[in-house]
Amino acid sequence: MIRRPSSPVLLVVGTVLTLLFIWRWAYIPSGLHVGASRQTRFSRVHTQDIYNRTLGFEKIFVVSLPSRTDRRDGMSLVAALSDIDFEFIDGVDGASIPDKALPEYSAIGRLDNPSIGAWRGHLNAIQEIVRRNLSSALILEDNADWDVRLRDQLHNFALSSHALTQPLADAISSIYADFTYPRNPETTLTSTPDLAFENLPVTILPQSSPYGDEWDVLWLGHCGMHFPFTSGQTIPKGRVVQTDKTVPQQQHLWTVSDTNDLKYQYPNHTRVTHHAQDGICSLGYAINRRSARQLLYEAGLKRVTAAFDIMLRWFCEGTGTPNRGYHNCLTTQPSLFQIHLPEGPKKHNSDISDHGEGHQEKKTEVIRWSVKMNAEVLINEGTDFVDQYPDVD
Numbered sequence: 282m283i284r285r286p287s288s289p290v291l292l293v294v295g296t297v298l299t300l301l302f303i304w305r306w307a308y309i310p311s312g313l314h315v316g317a318s319r320q321t322r323f324s325r326v327h328t329q330d331i332y333n334r335t336l337g338f339e340k341i342f343v344v345s346l347p348s349r350t351d352r353r354d355g356m357s358l359v360a361a362l363s364d365i366d367f368e369f370i371d372g373v374d375g376a377s378i379p380d381k382a383l384p385e386y387s388a389i390g391r392l393d394n395p396s397i398g399a400w401r402g403h404l405n406a407i408q409e410i411v412r413r414n415l416s417s418a419l420i421l422e423d424n425a426d427w428d429v430r431l432r433d434q435l436h437n438f439a440l441s442s443h444a445l446t447q448p449l450a451d452a453i454s455s456i457y458a459d460f461t462y463p464r465n466p467e468t469t470l471t472s473t474p475d476l477a478f479e480n481l482p483v484t485i486l487p488q489s490s491p492y493g494d495e496w497d498v499l500w501l502g503h504c505g506m507h508f509p510f511t512s513g514q515t516i517p518k519g520r521v522v523q524t525d526k527t528v529p530q531q532q533h534l535w536t537v538s539d540t541n542d543l544k545y546q547y548p549n550h551t552r553v554t555h556h557a558q559d560g561i562c563s564l565g566y567a568i569n570r571r572s573a574r575q576l577l578y579e580a581g582l583k584r585v586t587a588a589f590d591i592m593l594r595w596f597c598e599g600t601g602t603p604n605r606g607y608h609n610c611l612t613t614q615p616s617l618f619q620i621h622l623p624e625g626p627k628k629h630n631s632d633i634s635d636h637g638e639g640h641q642e643k644k645t646e647v648i649r650w651s652v653k654m655n656a657e658v659l660i661n662e663g664t665d666f667v668d669q670y671p672d673v674d
């Protein structure tokens with residue numbers, strides 16, 4: 282004969298199941314990247330916000346000299362074609378900045394005027410974020426270009442950023458998936474903690490930004506970046522490794538002169554998201570309310586001893602003279618924003634540095650479906666995009 286469970290047993294089992302159900306309902310959704318309707322209950326921001334007109338930031342600013350009308354026309358067009366809202370921040374001619382406007386001025390230390398001008402343009406944007414008390418903003422230079430698929434790339438970047446810096450939903454033995462985050466253990470690593478994008482850990486959904494709660498800088502537009510040096514003790518070593526068809530084959534990738542970068546360590550079509558090391562170019566970066574104040578202090582009120590991008594690097598790494606403190610800076614290789622080079626004399630490429638003599642055809646390095654290179658296709662509402670870097674066998 283089969284004994285039926287008595288009703289008190291059923292009651293206990295029922296209660297336990299109900300409690301389990303409530304617990305899972307209340308807890309698990311906050312850690313999963315599930316449908317937006319479930320997220321609303323638990324988070325003020327949604328990863329889906331990355332698909333909005335400001336790419337999941339509160340504002341987008343483009344630093345641009347008023348005299349570079351060519352670049353303002355170009356940026357206005359590509360932003361419109363990408364359904365992006367932005368505001369110009371006036372860049373400044375360095376010669377117009379008097380010595381007394383330079384903090385802790387020293388006669389031997391004044392940088393060249395183009396660098397002073399670029400510094401001031403970025404500081405004007407940062408000051409604007411602080412004055413308007415914005416929760417976050419993306420700052421771009423006016424010659425930046427990007428892929429038609431930028432929002433998908435940013436969405437993937439955000440998921441990678443969550444995996445590297447958001448607490449695990451199921452934090453049993455460690456709080457973060459990257460055991461070198463937020464601080465490196467005092468050991469030399471023999472291998473880096475690589476996380477596969479296709480199999481990311483489940484993390485707590487962010488509350489303050491679709492990109493995560495703990496970042497200070499998202500260095501999305503650079504012209505060279507290293508993986509964190511294995512010998513370094515400060516910068517976390519975690520990497521999210523993703524197969525990404527928007528990445529050109531490696532013969533087209535630019536490299537920062539040694540083997541500690543994307544080109545030498547992974548197969549073709551790999552994207553890696555990681556903490557910033559040795560970044561150059563401040564073509565595109567996002568900051569938030571907290572880090573804008575820190576950056577205004579560290580790069581605006583301390584002595585200007587290097588070009589702005591180098592000060593941003595120091596701000597990320599906690600290095601430089603004077604030291605600008607360590608900050609949590611995430612980046613991805615290859616860069617999501619790249620410099621567009623228009624057709625014409627090479628020397629017109631920059632108001633800061635020398636790009637040599639001669640004539641060039643227009644192009645954007647490393648971006649396959651560049652918005653600028655596909656402007657005509659997009660204006661005509663086409664979808665047959667020009668791939669600047671088609672695969673070869």
Ligand SMILES: *[C@@H]1O[C@H](CO)[C@@H](O)[C@H](O)[C@H]1NC(C)=O
Pocket residue numbers: 326327330331333334335336337338339340366416490491
């Ligand atoms: C886009 O999303 C961000 C983050 O949630 C938000 O701050 C911003 O206001 C949104 N932008 C627009 C245009 O709705």
Ligand SMILES: *[C@@H]1O[C@H](CO)[C@@H](O)[C@H](O)[C@H]1NC(C)=O
Pocket residue numbers: 414
């Ligand atoms: C800035 O925004 C934060 C968050 O909304 C708020 O708490 C703070 O009071 C604001 N500060 C100013 C000066 O508006």
Ligand SMILES: *[C@@H]1O[C@H](CO)[C@@H](O)[C@H](O)[C@H]1NC(C)=O
Pocket residue numbers: 530531532547548549673674
């Ligand atoms: C990438 O593809 C190119 C072209 O087919 C090939 O020559 C190269 O060896 C590949 N690189 C790697 C790392 O697989």
